[in-house]
Amino acid sequence: MTTTSRLPGLHKLSPLERLHKLSEATALSQSSIEHLANMGNLNTATADSMVENVIGTMNIPLGIATNMIIDGLDILIPMATEESSVIAAVCNAARQCRNTGGFTTASSGSLMIAQIQLVDVPNPAFARLQILERLNEIKMICDETDPVLLKHGGGFRDIEVRTLASRASSMVITHLIVDTRDAMGANAVNSMAEAVAPYIAQWTGGRCYLRILSNLADRRLARARATWSLEEIGGAEVRDGILSAFEFADIDPYRAATHNKGIMNGVSAVVLATGNDTRAVEAGAHAYAARSGQYRSLTQWGIDGDGNLTGSIEIPLAVGLIGGATRSHPTASIALEIMNIQTAEQLARTIAAVGLAQNFSALKALATTGIQKGHMALHAKNIAVMAGALGDEIETVASQLVAQGKIRVDIAEEILTSLRQ
Template identity: 70%
Template sequence: MTTEAKTSRVSGFHKKTPRERLDFVADFAGLDGDTVAHLADMGNLDPHLADHLIENVIATMSIPVGIATNMRVDGADVLIPMATEESSVVAAVCNAARQCYDSGGFTTSMSDAAMIAQVQLVGVSDPHHARLRILERRDEIKAICDACDPVLVRLGGGFRDVEVRIVDAPGGAMVVTHLIVDTRDAMGANAVNSMAEALAPHAAAWTGGRVYLRILSNYADRRLARARATWTCDAIGGPEVRDGIVSAYHFAAADPYRAATHNKGIMNGISAVVLATGNDTRAVEAGAHAYAARDGRYSSLTRWEVTADGDLAGSIEVPMAVGLIGGATKLHPTARANLKILGATTADRLARIIAAVGLAQNFSALKALATTGIQKGHMALHARNIAMMAGAAGAEVDAVARILVERGTVRVDVAEAELKRLRG
């Protein structure tokens, strides 16, 4: 392909095989042979499956899967698969869990397994009357929704309730119907979306309005996972460390600039387990951050307190729309293997374990911030990445990383110089 002929308008690109697409991209971007060979190797994911999970596939991208140890959740010991590219995330969960293991580990609970589907009506002349007209048809709405997924109903799920809100918007009042649906062990997007689609023409006929959006909400505040744990003063280094963690939490609770980073750390752990189990990281993250702003101001997803005995008590409550059936959770072989390692046989159990991981992650981050600072531990682990970026291989990686940590300078240029010195 000549430079003049390059174009991103490619007719029938989706009809090509992954290798044909890759060859086209290689020509377009000027990829060398080694790069093409690397992209063509799809590792442990079958190319046929990859080509049907998403569109226009040319390659896969491997993310390391690590195991968090020491986790005790509701009296049972579990190993936690975590898929992430960020160093120190897995280690942080291991360390936090070890320090509260002897005091019982993590206790968890779940609010419900309900998802919300929204049906948006506009152009309604009498929105308050329309709201009541919809609510009066609850039984009819239930029949419409449950008919969309008889299997879900047979498994004990399905329609649970209907709510109608009047939302003041720049274009005028909207009448927004919420379908509350128990999705059991599914994340539930397809089920609730189908119900919203089915209800839409009926809602329009009942109110005289026009329907536009009919889709689930990722603000899954009817599907809250909760976890709590206690760390004794002796286990974490004394009252000064305890008070530093509480003070760090107070900072996040009061300041959205701090809360954003505080909650990002929590999501480091949560998203790693969500990804490892083939669930939707974007949906969980969107719901978590929306929940953090539920009181009109963005704040901490966790709470940290001092018990009557002087120990540290942490808790978390976060929307957790995850499932065991549907999508990558059933199709991706690594996701299936990770679920088996985790031993979660229900979506409820999976959600509660993930919440516990988020709390553990937050503990380690706050403890590091309140004591040595976040960089010491993080950069010690990151030093291995820097060593590899400098070209170290095999035993050289640990040797160079150790020198970087000892010098307190974790930089690529320093690593390159040390590697050159090691090689003589």
């Protein structure tokens, strides 16, 4: 039981010293302390430099999605996830569209947006024009802020200025449009917003308040499309079931939320495996799904001239190859090596293809056997482990759970007891 959450100076201690302090405060067992002290394949010093008050690591399984053809190239894709059936779903979807060429992808580029909020402006419309007139000065300030980005072909590209009406008064919002190249870009655009904000206040007589990037990266879209033949998916009835499931999601936010969550199962697994920011990507994706004023599907499904099923996805993907955990976490570097990813744009396009594959498998399962049959069959191994199964026992217990059609811990415990007797 926790005696107090007040642990002054915890941040000054080493990870092992923090563990001992935590043990004193919570009465953790020695086995728990030893478990946390084992940080796996992440160096203790690296972990301690990434976040605050480190005491251990939370290891997530890293699997490989097979069968993917993207833009004519075979690619193996590492995915980090704790959820059963996610990786298998991508493998199956990719296998079923190999004979039609796999996935074709594209990208709108690597532009990010930083927002500068101007308040207490007497005449917002007038202030908007004052800011737009200073385009060249703003460009100079931004590019001087990050000369390294400029050296790599990135940097300031444009501005847009909007006036918004709030409850108290109107505000003027300046968007800095910045090409961040192979970086996700948060630090770069935030620094530029900080540098430009005092000048905007000076030019307009207003007061700058928030200076921060937007995770609605709608100028950094990744796109993927693929075709599944009727022969591969099981005929016109399955195709029509998939289309009906998509149409349901596209008109009903309650269905769309779970529909898009399934897409993000695949997207976030690759984002996490490569050390990128899952929360930023997820926030941007869901905001983009609501851009019409109603929350809708991130994918589109239809029929081609031969009656085959076609699918496409367009999703904002602010991911990078430099900075943050992408460079500091060794597993993230290895994941990029496995995929032979050379640019952030290539990574984004790959992730979009995975999201589309994930959605295909989910829709097909819903339209045929139902989502639970395949998912719970894979989940049976987790249940077996929860029941205490070890080694070869896990597969045996899981198989019997599936055969009985009851994937429950109590039944797994009964099977395990019988097996050991």
